[in-house]
Amino acid sequence: MPSANMKETIKAVAIELFAEKGYFATSISDIARGSGIQKASIYYHYPSKEELLFHILDTTMTDLIAYIQRNLTGVGDTETRMRVAVRSHVRFHLERQKENFIANAEMRGLTEDHYRDIVAERDAYERIFQSLIREGAAAGVFADGDVKILSYAILTICTAGAAWFRPDGRLSIDAIAAIYEDFILSGLKRGAYRIGAGFSPPLGFSAHGDR
Amino acid sequence: MPSANMKETIKAVAIELFAEKGYFATSISDIARGSGIQKASIYYHYPSKEELLFHILDTTMTDLIAYIQRNLTGVGDTETRMRVAVRSHVRFHLERQKENFIANAEMRGLTEDHYRDIVAERDAYERIFQSLIREGAAAGVFADGDVKILSYAILTICTAGAAWFRPDGRLSIDAIAAIYEDFILSGLKRGAYRIGAGFSPPLGFSAHGDR
DNA sequence: GTCTATAGAGTGATAGAC
């Protein structure tokens, strides 16, 4: 993957390797080899391995937020806005699968300050969904429910797609997005289905086995 | 955390550290220090760091499958079976949070053979949910939908809970399980809500930004 | 079953030539 712009080449190689082997299991030597340069040359472009990771996560989060905001611009009612938000979330995570997979798996590689930066961006993104859930519940379109827990449920369904999705697989991104969109909207809707006290028989066993 | 049984102490310390810092970021020295012995003594109990990881993941998966099977024994109709399955899944993942978090995050630390073993166990577990979805659809209780995608959606909602759940937090395990149970059953149900072609406006922008 | 000591390899990062 040679490029006129070595800084971008290094980033692209790092995304491949971090997604494949993980951040800690990937060495600067690995990234240098993939980029066609010596490992010392990496440090001309990035001051440290951690800064390279942060750069990947930061640009991914910035692009994610910009993408959903552009898609939501001018969209009217709450239900359609939620549909657009879900579809936007799925498309971004499957089209930029590796970066998003890294963003979910490798936060522990960040320094404390950088960790806080990324968490702040992630929180801002989550609040977009939480506002939509609240609006929908206030308008009587969605069932009442715990807004944070529901937002985590919605986001992780799609985020997890970045872990198993295969671009050459059975289903297209749009097909997967359509399935998630319907599943999530049905789950949120105030429908014939009772929401609330959640009946099920008590579970008779401990998760820790017979002790 | 001293114990009469050093092998179990080492395992318990490793679960704490792998969950907190990650498998690759945790050294044998760290585990030894936490266990109150020298690092060489670890190798009397486990032949390698990778075997220790495998032991944790293997016992977790075995217990997970045994737990859901015991909870499902004698439960009648498909809808109730799905409710029990979801609740069982949530409870296990939140009660044994750290082990499950490791099981999801650290599969890449395994050798090829051990990786295959764990994937086989995970697949067997997923098939339990896929069978329930198929049964429900055949009986007309659940909407038709892609069985694999839906099973991944259901399982990841709860699995992700192991990443953010705090035992001393706002909601109890049972409260979270009830929310997920209702959300998932509503999502699966053939209800007033249309399932299928998934309308939403096309997204006008590329996930890769303006290029 | 735990210890001390160490082998052998790899790590992130830096110095300084070109």
Added chain:
DNA sequence: GTCTATCACTCTATAGAC
């Protein structure tokens, strides 16, 4: 902007005493 050479350190794992 990339190179060679190297520093200082950490890592997993083993040998052999007790």
